Amino acid sequence: MDLVLFGPPGAGKGTQAKFLVDLLEVPQISTGDMMRAERKSGSELGKKFDEYMSAGKLVPDNLVLDLIKSRLMRGDAKNGAIFDGYPRTVAQAEALDALLDELGREIDRVVSLEVPLHEIIERVTGRRVCLDCGQTYHVRYTPPPQNGECVSCGGTKIVQRSDDTEEVVRKRYEEYKAKTEPVLAHYDAKGLVRSVSGVGSLEEITQRIKEATGVG
Numbered sequence: 219m220d221l222v223l224f225g226p227p228g229a230g231k232g233t234q235a236k237f238l239v240d241l242l243e244v245p246q247i248s249t250g251d252m253m254r255a256e257r258k259s260g261s262e263l264g265k266k267f268d269e270y271m272s273a274g275k276l277v278p279d280n281l282v283l284d285l286i287k288s289r290l291m292r293g294d295a296k297n298g299a300i301f302d303g304y305p306r307t308v309a310q311a312e313a314l315d316a317l318l319d320e321l322g323r324e325i326d327r328v329v330s331l332e333v334p335l336h337e338i339i340e341r342v343t344g345r346r347v348c349l350d351c352g353q354t355y356h357v358r359y360t361p362p363p364q365n366g367e368c369v370s371c372g373g374t375k376i377v378q379r380s381d382d383t384e385e386v387v388r389k390r391y392e393e394y395k396a397k398t399e400p401v402l403a404h405y406d407a408k409g410l411v412r413s414v415s416g417v418g419s420l421e422e423i424t425q426r427i428k429e430a431t432g433v434g
């Protein structure tokens with residue numbers, strides 16, 4: 219199954235992507251991570267990415283598509299993939315459709331993980347993180363210990379990240395909405411989109427996603 223996973227920043231998409239990898243037994247394709255890895259590897263494609271990225275320019279769609287194509291040809295992606303953070307524009311969605319068509323495949327499902335803005339604000343602004351080990355807490359749900367010592371490493375630098383503010387969350391959410399709505403419409407016209415509420419316990423959300431994929 220080839221699946222696209224959408225969801226605003228702070229919706230818990232990363233956690234659910236991992237669950238989908240296990241459920242569908244296909245790899246997660248995160249273009250951001252792949253581009254960084256390729257750049258580090260020093261390959262020909264990586265050098266091209268580097269030219270654009272170090273100049274602060276957007277990497278052209280055709281180069282990203284080359285990367286996705288080579289990833290899809292690898293054995294573990296033969297039966298499908300989970301696209302995370304891609305496509306971000308209608309042009310990219312159309313190019314991905316054409317590439318999958320070449321491989322005799324198509325996007326089978328688009329899952330849109332929906333969390334209301336006020337809920338994301340509550341999750342993100344309540345987040346605290348240990349600077350030593352990265353362990354995260356939430357002031358209401360998983361508060362840092364009273365004695366101020368991190369449960370994982372015993373460190374005492376448990377802080378709020380500077381961009382975990384309501385203002386930053388609102389801005390990212392609006393950007394996400396503006397960017398992804400046309401892409402969702404592209405897939406919705408094909409009847410592929412399933413909206414899933416991302417509010418509730420982890421198990422509840424996972425169960426909803428399972429139903430939305432029609433697997434298991």
Ligand SMILES: [Zn+2]
Nearest residue numbers: 348351368371
């Ligand atoms: Zn720690």
